[in-house]
C-alpha cells in the first residue's frame with residue numbers, strides 16, 4: 271500500500287487582519303498543528319484596537335448558523351451566548367405595499383454588538399498563546415523561500431501570508447502591487463441607529479425587518495433590533511447619507527418605525543451615519559505562491575445578502591487546513607483551498623441572478639405580487655426565508671422559486 275507523503279509544514283504563518291476570518295484561521299492552525307504534532311508559529315497583525323471600543327469593524331452583528339457549531343466544534347471556542355442581545359427567528363419582508371413574516375423557530379440567528387464579538391475572538395486568540403501585533407501591515411516582499419511583511423511595528427518573515435484584511439483598500443493595493451490579486455467588486459452600505467423608548471423595543475423583539483424599495487439607488491434595507499436600539503442599514507452601489515434620510519421617510523419604513531414619539535423629538539436619536547462595504551464577487555488571484563486570502567478579502571461570501579461572518583470563519587478554517595495538510599504553493603491552494611470553498615463559489619452565480627432579478631422586479635413594482643403569492647405558496651415562503659436569512663444556498667432558493675406551481679401563483683397575483 272502506498273503512503274501519501276505530506277509536506278511537513280513547519281514555520282511561521284502571518285495573518286493580516288484579526289476579524290472573523292483571521293482569528294478563525296489562527297485558531298484552526300493552532301489546533302490542527304497540535305493534532306498533527308507540528309511546531310508552528312502564528313502571528314496576527316491587526317491594526318485596530320477593539321478593547322475599550324477604540325475602533326470597530328462595520329457590521330450589524332447578526333451571527334447566522336452554523337456559526338455556533340463552527341466555533342465550538344471546529345475551533346473549540348465556546349459560543350459567547352452572554353454577548354447575544356437578541357435571538358432572531360423571524361424576518362418581516364416589506365415591499366412597496368405588502369409585507370410577509372417568514373420564520374424558522376429551529377435555527378435562530380443571534381444579534382450582538384460586533385465589536386464585542388471581535389474583542390472576544392481576539393482575546394481568545396491571545397489567551398491561547400498566539401502572537402498578536404497591534405499595527406498595520408504596510409507592505410510585502412515575496413521571495414522564493416519566504417515572505418516579508420512590513421508593519422508599522424517590526425517587520426515579520428513568514429513561510430506564508432494569509433490576507434484576512436476584509437475590504438481594506440490599502441491592504442488590497444498592497445497585495446495587488448505584489449501578486450495577481452484584484453479585490454472583489456463591492457456594494458456600499460450606510461448604517462445608522464435609532465433609540466426607541468425602552469417599552470417600544472418589545473415591538474421589535476426577535477424579528478429583522480428587510481425592505482426591498484423600488485428606488486434605483488437602494489438594493490435593500492434592514493432594521494435589526496439590538497438590546498436598546500435599532501440598527502438600520504441600506505445597501506446599494508452609491509448609497510450615501512441623503513439616500514439613508516430618504517429611506518427613513520419611505521412609508522413602509524415609517525410604518526415600522528411608528529414609535530410613540532416622532533424620532534426627531536427623541537434626544538437619543540443622534541443620527542450618526544456609518545459607512546461599510548459588502549463584497550459581491552470573488553476576488554481575482556485570491557491565492558498564489560505563499561499567499562492566500564480569506565473572507566471578504568477573497569470575496570468568499572454570499573453574492574447578495576448576509577452571513578459574511580460565518581463565511582469568513584469557514585474560509586479561515588479551510589485556509590488553515592490547506593496550509594497544514596497540503597502546502598503553500600499556488601497549486602496546493604488551487605487543488606485544495608479552491609475546492610474546499612466550492613459550496614460558496616458555485617452559489618455565486620445563483621446569488622447574482624437573484625440579486626439582478628430582485629432589482630428588476632423592484633424597479634417595475636413587481637415585488638408586491640411575489641409577496642402575495644408567498645402568502646398562499648409554502649415553497650415560495652420557504653425560498654423567501656432562505657434568501658433573506660441566508661440559511662440556505664441561493665441555488666435552493668432558485669430551485670424552489672422557479673417551479674411551475676410557484677410561477678403560476680405569482681402570475682395569478684399580478
Ligand SMILES: Cc1cc2nc3c(=O)[nH]c(=O)nc-3n(C[C@H](O)[C@H](O)[C@H](O)COP(=O)(O)OP(=O)(O)OC[C@H]3O[C@@H](n4cnc5c(N)ncnc54)[C@H](O)[C@@H]3O)c2cc1C
Nearest residue numbers: 287289290291317330331332406407436546565566578579
Ligand atoms: C454595514 C454592514 C453590515 C454587515 N452586517 C453583517 C451581519 O449582520 N452579519 C454578518 O454575518 N455579516 C455582516 N456583514 C459582513 C461582515 O461584516 C463581513 O463579511 C465580515 O466581517 C468579514 O470578515 P473578515 O474577517 O473577512 O474581514 P473584516 O471583518 O473586515 O476584518 C478585517 C480585519 O483586518 C484588519 N486589517 C485590514 N487591513 C489591515 C492591515 N493592513 N494591517 C493590519 N490589519 C488590517 C481590519 O482592521 C479588520 O479588523 C456586514 C457588512 C457591512 C458592511
